[in-house]
Amino acid sequence: MYQPTSIASAHPSVIENPKITVVGTGYLGATHAVCMALLGYDVIALDVDQAKIDHLAAGNLPIFEPGLEDKLREVLAAGKLRFTTDVKLAAGHGDVHFICVGTPQAKGSDAADLTYVDAAVTALARELHRKCLIVGKSTVPIGTAARLTALVHATAPAGSLVELAWNPEFLREGFAVMDTLEPDRLVFGTASAWARAQLAACYTSIIAAGTPVVSTDLATAELVKVAANSFLATKISYINAMAEVCEATGADVSHLADALSYDNRIGGRFLKPGLGFGGGCLPKDIRAFAHRAQTLGVGQAVAFLRQVDGINRRRRQRTVDLVTELAGGDLLGVKVACLGAAFKPNSDDIRDAPALDVARMLHEAGALVTVYDPEAMTNARRSYPDLSYAGSLEEAVTGAGVVAVLTEWDLFRAADPYHLATLVDSRCIVDGRHALDAERYRAAGWDYRALGRPSHTGTVTFLDFENNGLQAQNAG
Numbered sequence: 285m286y287q288p289t290s291i292a293s294a295h296p297s298v299i300e301n302p303k304i305t306v307v308g309t310g311y312l313g314a315t316h317a318v319c320m321a322l323l324g325y326d327v328i329a330l331d332v333d334q335a336k337i338d339h340l341a342a343g344n345l346p347i348f349e350p351g352l353e354d355k356l357r358e359v360l361a362a363g364k365l366r367f368t369t370d371v372k373l374a375a376g377h378g379d380v381h382f383i384c385v386g387t388p389q390a391k392g393s394d395a396a397d398l399t400y401v402d403a404a405v406t407a408l409a410r411e412l413h414r415k416c417l418i419v420g421k422s423t424v425p426i427g428t429a430a431r432l433t434a435l436v437h438a439t440a441p442a443g444s445l446v447e448l449a450w451n452p453e454f455l456r457e458g459f460a461v462m463d464t465l466e467p468d469r470l471v472f473g474t475a476s477a478w479a480r481a482q483l484a485a486c487y488t489s490i491i492a493a494g495t496p497v498v499s500t501d502l503a504t505a506e507l508v509k510v511a512a513n514s515f516l517a518t519k520i521s522y523i524n525a526m527a528e529v530c531e532a533t534g535a536d537v538s539h540l541a542d543a544l545s546y547d548n549r550i551g552g553r554f555l556k557p558g559l560g561f562g563g564g565c566l567p568k569d570i571r572a573f574a575h576r577a578q579t580l581g582v583g584q585a586v587a588f589l590r591q592v593d594g595i596n597r598r599r600r601q602r603t604v605d606l607v608t609e610l611a612g613g614d615l616l617g618v619k620v621a622c623l624g625a626a627f628k629p630n631s632d633d634i635r636d637a638p639a640l641d642v643a644r645m646l647h648e649a650g651a652l653v654t655v656y657d658p659e660a661m662t663n664a665r666r667s668y669p670d671l672s673y674a675g676s677l678e679e680a681v682t683g684a685g686v687v688a689v690l691t692e693w694d695l696f697r698a699a700d701p702y703h704l705a706t707l708v709d710s711r712c713i714v715d716g717r718h719a720l721d722a723e724r725y726r727a728a729g730w731d732y733r734a735l736g737r738p739s740h741t742g743t744v745t746f747l748d749f750e751n752n753g754l755q756a757q758n759a760g
């Protein structure tokens with residue numbers, strides 16, 4: 285377990301080893317609470333969901349996140365982390381209160397739904413009788429922190445002794461513990477030197493390890509998170525837009541991405557073409573950002589995010605089109621094995637999962653869809669009860685007319701195309717994630733197809749600049 289080292293506090297009333305409260309025990313909150321406890325702080329995690337709290341208190345994680353459950357048990361055994369639904373207890377405990385509740389997309393709108401943030405802050409503020417710091421970690425529209433500051437000052441018995449800061453979280457599912465304990469950077473949005481120093485005292489050892497800290501105002505801190513996620517989404521949609529161009533020309537987007545990635549100014553990360561982005565953050569964050577910018581009168585500045593969203597959605601339809609093509613133009617009664625349900629590997633999260641969206645569309649087009657995912661089956665079954673589910677990769681592909689790889693789990697990458705060939709009805713595969721070795725599949729007799737890649741090896745497309753047109757030649 286990490287131990288916090290002493291910091292030379294920049295402000296006399298800063299508590300150097302603050303007691304910490306984490307409000308909300310979803311993905312972000314559970315991870316943050318466990319990691320703060322691992323860093324040596326005395327942590328209480330609060331949630332309104334008694335069943336979830338009981339589950340966590342017993343050392344069971346309701347989500348799949350590699351490494352987190354072991355760490356949860358470690359800090360529970362060490363007495364560093366407790367769970368409660370008692371707001372008074374949590375409010376009395378914390379010198380610093382982290383707000384980690386969800387901000388999903390509002391129903392019928394692109395805006396973020398701030399109901400949970402508002403409820404959590406209000407309930408907490410009502411019980412705050414002394415100087416302390418509330419730190420927002422949830423992803424929120426710009427201006428939320430300023431609004432909440434006024435709300436807290438009006439609601440808390442301690443009034444303006446309670447300060448508010450914003451400290452966005454950048455953790456990725458599947459790497460949540462590592463991203464929290466060894467972040468790329470810390471962003472502190474604060475309104476006073478005290479708040480900045482008190483927040484720094486929550487990350488003593490991380491700062492001592494040399495992690496860059498960007499200290500800024502509240503609005504900038506809020507903006508950092510949506511700007512970062514918008515950039516990542518734009519990068520993915522950029523390469524997927526190039527895939528669309530490749531599809532029209534016979535060029536190969538995999539080679540294109542590879543060639544671009546060697547330019548250090550561009551870099552290869554988040555330049556992986558395929559079925560596009562999903563999950564609980566990127567899709568709803570770009571929509572909420574565009575919506576908020578509109579209300580601020582700067583909608584034009586981020587209008588491109590609508591295109592980013594549009595490109596991303598088109599990838600799903602295009603994947604369905606590819607499957608249909610391989611099925612001979614009609615999906616009715618065709619058995620399709622959908623490999624993957626989670627929005628990305630090493631996660632059981634199916635929020636806005638491209639894989640399940642594709643499975644749903646195939647099902648609606650009349651295909652007999654069988655889904656298999658190593659971790660997301662329970663969640664998928666609950667949300668998509670009309671689809672059929674298999675107990676293994678082998679079971680899913682047995683008798684399939686088309687196989688579609690929709691989430692790039694290692695299990696699917698490692699599958700042997702010769703073995704799979706003995707199970708399927710027809711050797712047709714759509715690699716929705718550019719995860720497989722195309723040549724191996726083709727050598728094993730498969731019709732291998734991927735978005736943005738030519739259907740046959742050896743086909744080279746070149747631009748005929750003189751005639752300003754396109755020609756395709758067979759390299760063989």
Ligand code: UDX
Nearest residue numbers: 453454455456457554555556560561562563565627628
């Ligand atoms: C994201 C941000 O990365 C993280 O910093 C933020 O805190 C929360 O949102 P996460 O939702 O866990 O994290 O997923 P991420 O790893 O970013 O992947 C998002 C989606 O993009 C996935 O569906 C993934 O499959 C897709 N993706 C990613 C691509 O399609 N191509 C890529 O090159 C990279």
